[in-house]
Amino acid sequence: xxxxxxxxxxxxxxxxxxxxxxxxxxxxxxxxxxxxxxxxxxxxxxxxxxxxxxxxxxxxxxxxxxxxxxxxxxxxxxxxxxxxxxxxxxxxxxxxxxxxxxxxxxxxxxxxxxxx
Amino acid sequence: xxxxxxxxxxxxxxxxxxxxxxxxxxxxxxxxxxxxxxxxxxxxxxxxxxxxxxxxxxxxxxxxxxxxxxxxxxxxxxxxxxxxxxxxxxxxxxxxxxxxxxxxxxxxxxxxx
Numbered sequence: 001x002x003x004x005x006x007x008x009x010x011x012x013x014x015x016x017x018x019x020x021x022x023x024x025x026x027x028x029x030x031x032x033x034x035x036x037x038x039x040x041x042x043x044x045x046x047x048x049x050x051x052x053x054x055x056x057x058x059x060x061x062x063x064x065x066x067x068x069x070x071x072x073x074x075x076x077x078x079x080x081x082x083x084x085x086x087x088x089x090x091x092x093x094x095x096x097x098x099x100x101x102x103x104x105x106x107x108x109x110x111x112x113x114x115x116x
Numbered sequence: 117x118x119x120x121x122x123x124x125x126x127x128x129x130x131x132x133x134x135x136x137x138x139x140x141x142x143x144x145x146x147x148x149x150x151x152x153x154x155x156x157x158x159x160x161x162x163x164x165x166x167x168x169x170x171x172x173x174x175x176x177x178x179x180x181x182x183x184x185x186x187x188x189x190x191x192x193x194x195x196x197x198x199x200x201x202x203x204x205x206x207x208x209x210x211x212x213x214x215x216x217x218x219x220x221x222x223x224x225x226x227x228x229x
Contacts, residue, residue, distance in 0.1 A: 033215050042220070045217065048215045048216055094215055109158060
């Protein structure tokens with residue numbers, strides 16, 4: 001069974017540009033969450049999508065957005081990039097269709113974004 | 117903010133049991149205790165979770181105190197590959213519980229040969 005796949009693995013962008021990151025969840029998982037990891041702030045929750053709807057949102061500015069498609073794949077977008085957006089962006093999937101209650105989240109390897 | 121307290125670092129000899137403590141004194145009745153670990157530059161890996169009973173799986177054991185205010189993750193026979201940052205997280209029950217994880221700073225566990 002394939003794990004969570006994030007593309008691209010590495011990305012270099014210039015300040016002011018925008019970027020789109022992609023996440024393919026484990027087959028059958030309906031929930032996709034995104035996290036940002038920086039040396040200073042650690043792992044922080046960005047948002048979560050479930051059945052194409054944003055269900056939870058962390059404390060990030062509106063430049064950070066996301067969406068989920070009908071096949072559960074998800075993308076996150078960061079507009080007007082700032083140097084401080086340089087981070088490892090992690091995606092996690094969970095909630096197989098046959099489960100309704102607590103279950104674990106499976107993380108991808110992340111996309112390392114560098115803003116110069 | 118994270119609702120757990122963990123020591124910032126610990127050392128353990130290879131082959132010995134690694135016992136990682138976590139305090140979660142404000143845990144509420146419907147919150148689970150989750151443990152994840154992150155090996156350098158990789159995505160976090162789920163280890164185990166529990167509500168009030170002790171749990172064991174192929175990776176580790178989780179011991180939760182009777183008052184649920186603290187827990188201990190036990191890696192029974194630590195190997196060098198267990199060197200990682202270990203995160204203890206409390207998260208509410210229900211379908212949203214696993215999907216919004218609040219990570220603290222974790223414990224950096226170093227396994228020494």
